[in-house]
Amino acid sequence: MKITLPYAGIVLLIGPSNSGKSTFIQRLIEENKIHASEVVSSDDFRVLVSDTDFIDWKQRPKDEADNLYDQYQIISREAFSMMDLLIEKRCKLNKLTFVDATHLHADDRKRYIEIARNNHVPIVAVAFDVNQETLLERDDLREKPRGKRRIRQQFQTFKREKRFIKKEGYMASFFISGTNDIEIIRRTNNPLELDVANGIDVIGDIHGCYDEFIQLLEKLGYEKNERDLYVHPEGRKILSLGDIMSRGPHSLKTIQFFLRHVQASLGFMIDSNHGWKIARWLDGRKVTLNHGDELVEEEFNKFEQEHGEEKTKELKQEIKEFLFHAPSHYVLLKNGVPTAVCTHAGIKDEFIGKQSHLVSDFCRYGDTDGVDESGKPIRKDWTISHRTSQLIIWGHDPRPKPIITNNTINIDQGVVFGGELSAFRYPEKTFVSIKAKEDYSNDSRNPLKEWEKNRLNPPNIGKYINGFSVLSEELGEIHVPKKHVLPAIDLVSHHTVPMEELVYIPPTMSPSPKPSALDTYLEHPKEVIDYYLSMGVEKMVAEKKHMGSRGILLIFKDTDTALQAIGRNTLGTIYTRTGRKFFDEETEKEILTKLNQSLIANDYFSKYNTEYVLLDAEIMPWNLKAKELISNQYAHVSENAILDRATLKNKLETAARTNQDVIDWLAEYESKLENAYVFQEVFQKYCWNVDGINEIQIAPFHVLAHSKETFFHKPHTWHMEMNREFAAMDDIFVETEFKVIEDSRSEEAVIKWWEEMTADGHEGIVIKPLNFISRYKGKLVQPAIKVRGRKYLHIIYGMDYLLPENLKRLKERNVGKKQKLALKEFALGVEGIKRFVNREQLERVHECVLGTLAMESDPVDPRL
């Protein structure tokens, strides 16, 4: 007799005392078929809780017997409660557990059926059907016999219960009378686990879009062999997330493809809502074929016309079996470690790696919350409760782009609705996609269009108001505390451009973590270069820092695309680093019109196949935005300083003629007056008169995004080249000078360059790792560090900052907080733009922007 055991779950042994349960288990342990730790027995637990395994009340006076019996009951109760807890924990951990007790009463068995169900593991029953004589014989041989009466009683119970066992809801039940001819078949690995091996290409919902699917396979590098099978030269395999059929034009062809490839061990397919329905239909059950399932029936009818009844029946049988046996989900193993999960509609963390009806149901349909007025299920967001590090790859719910939320990736891009068919390559984590040839669905409620329609809905303030976390790809979970959220919401409600177009707030930037080692400098490139080298960054760029005001430019191809993307008929938007409109309406319009025309004249949008470009830039002159500050602070302070110091210098000059005592005061004030003049010279350096837009300069230094891609994977040299391209297209755009640092020679050259330009009063340079996003030992490295010139710093640290007694104290500055904020804001910026480009919900883009605005309300020394 063969007994097939599940990978995990409960093996419930049933039988009277002496029926051979423990002996059977003992033999399995000896034969190394099971581990001793996989067995729990009530006898052991009685000993563990009470040091007693058996109490004999036979032939005792009634009062003694009653009390001994009571004692036995109490011990049993405690023993079983401990034992059940242990079983439950093992089930939770997806382990196999043999429960060795008599389990003669239905109530006892029901408890374990419940435990198995609650933990989504199967339970099998192994009943020991031994005749009464043998039981009694064995009892006689025992050290502590249970006694004839008890054995007879147990045997009667077992006889009575036997016929119910089959119907109690076990995955399987086995009845054995002897133990000699029993073969135990045991799965040692979880059938849901799949080794990544040479790589797996996970495919989203195909829905019969066979042509796009084949195109995708070819793009992925699969080649058709002589047996008509698509094979990858590197041995990669295909894994479908289900919903292979229905809605689309070639359901049968597609499912046949998978049937053949799964049989040939070249692919895998997961169970899904449409697949399950078709399977039940093929099984002859009563189902209504709708939502595109009716097309599958049509295809079968057509198949029958072409190939006859026999072939059709055969095919139907094959497909039915195939669909019924599709696993609810797969767990991908990398070097034996489960790192990713593939499921159709969703999964809960506690379901991962487990098999049960409930698990299957959840994986097929996701978390649903009743139906809406048109009878469609309302989908609940299960992704928010995902906590583990496993990446969950899923489909089912079409979105225009693969969307990464909370360590889950949705790769159903609605090919059948005219979207795209996506593949997610694991473990590379890259996407490959094919555009649909057409919208095959003819569904009035096209989910891609619905998504688009609701995309710009106002964000739910409840998600932010009490503080919130943004899960960023670059820095994990970033927490934004409530006290900083409130001023940010105020800002967005009163002062910024509309949130639909506020897609990015540039991160703050730290100066060098270490002050210059030189006596007469506060900042110097040397320390920054050394810092980056110590962070494993070998190549850097040094970009000349323009002194103006930070500006973000979102420029659209035309007003229609803007209406689509941000819900406003405009050619674009230009805003400051705090999200406020940069220019007055008229000037903005004039600049945007000019830039738009220049870009169009240079075929920019068609050349790069984009609807918009998002630029991070410096807008000059400084007085354009900062005139008030310059006049009320800088000019005012310099006038007072010069008046004060010049007057004093004159007085001291007169006095010094007769009074030797004041000669050092005179020298002091001569140099102080000089400092005041430097101060006055420096702040004017960044100002010029603006009369109309002709004097305005814009230096874009990051091309953050086009409508289909972001550019965080491009090195800064690429961004600088783009910058040059822009400068050639329109005279408002200006170039940014830059140099690459890759060895000591180029390092020296940069330092020399910095010294020259800053001696001239220029602000300084920004040093960045060559790559936009750099990591060191897994940690994000500062994306940019500024090195400001000696002269420039007069307007930041005060005109006398270079005096030794001042400089010494100023060098004690701490950039720790600034650096932390810089990293968080950088990660939020990257995240928000990615989400915007992915056309994600406004709520998801806005949380990144709001996060950065909130962090900027956290006070930091403004001189850093």
Added chain:
Amino acid sequence: MQLTIQATGEHVDVLSYLLAKNPNNRYERTNNGHLIRMFYNRFTSKEVEVTFFVTPDPIALSRDHSERYDITSYINDREFVVSSIFCSFLRSALGTALNGKPKEEYIPWVEHQFTFQFSFGPIASDLTDKQIENIFQPLGYDVEINYGQAEYQVDLRKKSTARWITLNGTTTLQAGLRQLYVLIPVLDNYKHYYIDEKEVEKIERFGKDWLNNHPKREFILRRALRFKELYRSLEIEGELKPVPNKTENRIRLNELRYEKIINYVNKCKYKESIVDLGSGEGKLAVRLGFVKGVQEILAVEPSEGETLKAMDRFEKIKEKDNFVQPTPVMSSLFYYDERLKNKDIIILCEVIEHIDEHRLPKVMKTILVDYQPKSIIITTPNKEYNQIYELGEVYRHPDHRFEWTRNEFQDWCVEQNPGTYDLVFDGIGEEHPTYGCPTQLCLFSRKEDY
């Protein structure tokens, strides 16, 4: 920051005793890193010139005074201009002269009048030259005011904001210094200024001989004590004084607007829960709290500052009878807020005109479709009435993004209505036969079958 005292005439060399500073030595003391210094330029029996100045420690200064994390805390005029800081150093260095307590044999000279020139600066002041003259002329000085240089490559400013003051007059050293001691802080602009009790006392003492008869006495006191609690109470009294006509009209219009809204609320069949969207300081919300039948008022406002004011207001009257205290809610029209769903009345009182017109439809959709109140009351200025105000093309408030005529407003309301509401239009304030009322109102009432 400096003061040069120049004196000419007989016996001026006595001044070194009155000042208690040896003409042969330079004087230097330190105080928290700031250097208090003095030197003689000239010292003869007929001419004396002495300069007193402070070389502050800029870093200590910015550390002490940076209340806000703002670059203006670090780059500011405090290290240069004469101010109360300067005066306290002046007092520490020239106490003898200020108190008129030189060595006994020189006491008679304390009362002696010399021909002085006091030259000090720079000053950073919002006072006009005329106002400055009006302060010093009654004390018997000729006033000369000179400006710093303000020449820039760019059009930054026409005139420098650095000024230098030279006073010529005949007075005693003590009186001259005491006047400067009191008046320099009066000139100074500084906003984050702190005077402790002792300073106030000093002002009283140093001003007692001349301030009472000064024609600008009240003005001087106001400015000198502007940061004192004492003065704050003065200001509040000032608020009660009759206000100019124009403002009065505005206030009246505000009242009429609230009255009208309350009237409409009273007429509404359902009024248990009311949302005041954009409630500001909570003036309307407070009035709603007294409306019979109202059980809940949400005062919705995104600004923390305004919300704090509103909370203050609610707190003050919460004990009153039949008053339902409004609940402040931090929220905004640009978000979706579940807390505002299914209320009886939502009020937008003078709110929509502060929002860019193109953003309004979305805001209205959230209110009308998502929140679905039984009634909505919207008020906004009637642009036509601006003729009466003679505003020309200017809006009534600099933050207004638009102002509408009655037709524009009515068309807009009709356009926003998804068909589920009945609309009633009304005016608020005195009606003009051609231009209508200064404020217009629309009541949206949800149709019964929706």
